[in-house]
Amino acid sequence: MELHLKVWRQARSDSPGRFETYTVADAHPDMSFLELLDGLNEQLTQAGQEPIEFDYDCREGICGSCGVMINGKAHGGQPKTATCQLYLRHFQAGDVITVEPWRAQACPVIKDLVVDRTPLDRIMMAGGYISVKTGSAPEANTLLVAKADADRAFDYATCIGCGACVAACPNASASLFTAAKVAHLSLLPQGHPERKARVVAMAEQMTQEGFGDCSNHGECQAVCPKGISIDAISRMRREYLRAQF
Secondary structure: OOEEEEEEEOOOOOOOOEEEEEEEOOOOOOOEHHHHHHHHHHHHHHOOOOOOOOOOOOOOOOOOOOOOEEOOEEOOOOOOOOHHHOEHHHOOOOOEEEEEOOOOOOOOEEEOOEEOOHHHHHHHHHHOOOOOOOOOOOOOOOOOOOHHHHHHHHHHHOOOOOOHHHHHOOOOEOHHHHHHHHHHHHOOHHHOOOHHHHHHHHHHHHHHOOOEOOOOOOHHHHHOOOOOOOHHHHHHHHHHHHHHO
16 A cells, blocks of 8 residues: 655754655555555665664564654554554555654654653663672562562563653653653562662652653553553652652
């Protein structure tokens, strides 16, 4: 099927950007969205034009690097789906698809669809490590964890750091990302020794990076490819208050 792409092109962070329109005539419904971009880049290369820069790594919905805005929605708007997992069967022949990078002051565009996600890395680095003994794995029943806590911790730990929550939030807040990292460790005994210092350090780093504050719009939860609930933000706020007082 034939698809028309309006793609954001920007040479550098400090240069003006623009939309350019391209047509892919041989798109197949079973192709992923990244395969569509691959095909377009082949066309551009064969025509002697500069290919479109976009991030990707695992193409399995694990690494979180592939995120872009598709028709104004992070990852394309399909529930619990990263861009690499979005298939062209969700589009119709002849559709015009707008593709642009995440928009957030804290994560500027590097080139085309690639943005700087290192502020998210620095938030995680601010959380530090957990002070547990290294070596062979301990016996499974050494530390007992309630199943409900273990399940919630696992749900929060599925965050892949893609930044969709930041891109979708009208305040460009990283609260859901930060909260997921804080919450899953706060639920497990391994995370308790640094529990107070961790939440304070990560929250303060989030502010220093220039992310906005959460105002409970819920857009972050709606676009998260792992379906992480904004309950994590409530837990982070409680942890922060406990650490302060």
